[in-house]
Amino acid sequence: MDNRQVLGSWLSGPRATAESMGIDFGYRGQRLGLPEEGPGSVAPLAKRVVAILVDWAMCLLIAYGLISREPATLSNWALAVFVVMATLTVGTLGMTPGKRLLRLRVVSVHGGRLTFPRAVLRTFLLALAIPPLVWDRDGRGLHDRFSGAVQVRV
Template sequence: MDKEADKELDNRQVIGSWLSGPRATAESMGVDFGYRGERFGLPEHGPGSIASLGRRVAAICVDWALCALIAYGLLADGPSSLGNWTLLVFTVTGILTVGTLGSTPGKRLLGLRVVHLSGERLSFPRAAARTVLLALAVPALIWDRDSRGLHDRLTEAVQLRV
């Protein structure tokens, strides 16, 4: 009877570890991940901390809406070409604003900026590479434990709260 109870408990633990994910399993084994940005010496909360996912998504939505408005008003021949022109305006705007000011209009509105891991402004070539990777979408959907997308990792960038 004890063997059956132990077996059932082991099965529950295995299923529970699968449902809670690899991070929870690693933490239960004693691995300490710390908070987002701790590896870079950033604060956990407040100005200078890594931007939350919600703020970053809201900023990209604001940027996309502004670029769609520009594309619709100035460039698009009709609804069929609006998406392509919006993507082009989004990419050019991102390269120019992140490369010079350190943030897009949406990021500025939501209090975010993009910097190099050293804390300095992101160089123009890095900003251009980051924006092109972001326009491809897939690199932005692959994250590390600090919630940085692959486009940020490849360009050694981080999005911070101002």
């Protein structure tokens, strides 16, 4: 490795540097046995972000319309509505309304539906906000990793 590669490696990140050295990481979801593209493949980050924004906007509207119109408490009530909504919908249907709109689903890494207790754990970790911001090379946040879940395309 010459000096320019060493100096520039911090710009591209450790994955790009390792790949330039010949290490093959494969595609996202390959270690989980998921297809590279199409239905059943790992959901792209942009779609997951849009889905959670749709869910949050819907929870804000519900909290504003049914519970509180005070700006100081609106976000707290919206979070409570989000936790209840995400727990119930992911635990029963495998998707929130935002995920349904964007054709995404939360499934177990072992195949099939995510169990209700795992959906509760996943939602609790999602509400903490930090676990979804740290993800592995398959694109799963810590909340998905700890609950044994993966978000896939439908």
